[in-house]
Amino acid sequence: MSTVLVRFSEARTRTPEETLRKIERPPTITDVAALAGVSAGTASKALNGRGALRPETRQRVHQAAEQLGFTGNAAARALGTGRTYTVGMITTDSIGRFSIPLMMGAEDALGAGRVSVFLCDARDDPIREQYYLRTLLSRNVDGLIVTGRRTQARPPIATSLPVPVVYAFISSDDPADCSVVPDEADGAERAIRHLLSLGRRRIAHVTGPEHHHSARVRAGTTEDTLAGEGLALVVPTMFGEWSEAWGRQAAGILLSTATGFDAVFCGSDQIARGVAETLRAAGRHIPQDVALVGFDNWDVMVDGCQPPLTSIDMDLEGIGRTAAEMLLDAINGSPVPGRHRRPCRLVPRTSTAVG
């Protein structure tokens, strides 16, 4: 009889020796309850601030938990409540320059909400994407953030998911989905208005491939904004690639063209840097002869450029943070569907400094 009792007790709590070797078995709420001299249910209430407990009891339980270094078993909690305090973040493209600040922003907002993030890199592979999606769902994530490199709308990652999804930077082509994207048109407009405010009127635009959504949007707005002032680009938008090499090449073309120009707005900082290099080599002074504005505000590029480059910042970290906050809202029952455009910011540097 007494043997049976001892056995039972061992199964519910643990001996002091066992408690010391907490490496072997982390403390459970039953251990905490035993130490505080209450039941497991009461301990749970105390720890979660629920139920009606004597303050003194609550205190005692917290103390016991502290003493034991109790953190709770997430799996057990999840199993009971159905909530895991976990979200999945899928980068459809590889983790890269754009994904990082997005992820950092999201991770920041989620971490503050005591939510952990599963990281998945789908490498632009639909198979991997679906694999990760299933994995995340079987892990009962409370929600999903989908990010990627291209701003172009993409098909939804799935239809009728059991959890909310927010797209960050990229957007779903279903307008009912929640997407947080940079307002690239706003960015382009800011760049042009900035150049106009400096008195520049003979502006060129060098950007990425015409088939690229961002390049088209930025170019379109550039032309429209100028047209709104009764102006036009000195030469039609120069589409090419997102590289310094193209920037150099484009600047060469501009220089050899008879048309004069006093400013270049570039679709990326890399392009701008290439342009700067070639212009300087040709003896043009920046910003005196030619003012230069880039896009992305990528630190190594804007700082490495000579002179330091004025650029458009899409606030990727803010987009990631906003997306995460919207996801938390959706998880808590207040979804904010639709595509949310966030304004850009112009960061002035020497390449457009007056004088």
Add this chain to the structure above:
Amino acid sequence: MSTVLVRFSEARTRTPEETLRKIERPPTITDVAALAGVSAGTASKALNGRGALRPETRQRVHQAAEQLGFTGNAAARALGTGRTYTVGMITTDSIGRFSIPLMMGAEDALGAGRVSVFLCDARDDPIREQYYLRTLLSRNVDGLIVTGRRTQARPPIATSLPVPVVYAFISSDDPADCSVVPDEADGAERAIRHLLSLGRRRIAHVTGPEHHHSARVRAGTTEDTLAGEGLALVVPTMFGEWSEAWGRQAAGILLSTATGFDAVFCGSDQIARGVAETLRAAGRHIPQDVALVGFDNWDVMVDGCQPPLTSIDMDLEGIGRTAAEMLLDAINGSPVPGRHRRPCRLVPRTSTAVG
């Protein structure tokens, strides 16, 4: 009576209508078992390839699982088995250029092992680090990967953890801990031997801050390797910062020094790029007059550089992958303690092209 029976059945399986709305409740193993006409225990064995089952039964269960899109509840599995098939990845510094390939490599190896990754960015803040550590432990991760930007050894993230830890890129200063690090000395030696093989004998070395571990290691090996050939740097190692600006400045100093030089080994690609720019502006031809080698093999820098830059690649992705594999080994009971140095690779480009 019959009512009671129906209720019971509803609680265990579900009606066809419910099964269709799998958005509301994902299929459980009980559903699968019911559909296959077996018990939950049998279904579990079939799905996990355990126990002694008739092949036909196994087949039937798998089919049912397939049909229902059964993925299993990770929390429930974890609660029972104690294994979560998750690991935590903590970047001690912010997620940045170095962390990305490390994380990608690790994520790649872990994903292949059906293990999911919790991402944590501790932002160089010990408080955050400990917070994340506790969070991860309460989530019962099976192991931890600790990464960071600096290669210098750091104190262990904790003593006597209940799960294995592998340090990637950074290393623990406890030699018993498992760390996977780049062999920076190897990298520096490769750079110097490459320059020597081109017949260069008047070599300069421009690098980052002297207090920085990587800068010191690379400089030390540079000098030792030359000394081994009876040579010395044309001027003492030039310590500065990890920036293009310092590269430009250092090149200026080199040019104004009476001493001639026919090669520069730089501690980073950014520095090398700055050096290249100033040398070219001064009319020195690369590689004819001066051969140039960088460090990091950072795509945007080596490609943007004129001419394209020969560089040392630390294979960060490989380090991340190796670290993850070692962690999986440790989780499976075969730890490989100690600091593991991985060789670097020289990637030749135009900046050291012969002729």
Add this chain to the structure above:
DNA sequence: ATGAAAGCGCTAACAT
């Protein structure tokens, strides 16, 4: 070869 039952740690109804 298969089923029944216990239990992982926690929370939430329900008792007291």
Add this chain to the structure above:
DNA sequence: ATGTTAGCGCTTTCAT
């Protein structure tokens, strides 16, 4: 105000 109990979904003995 606190204790008791019943599950959450799965795995794993132990019966049969």
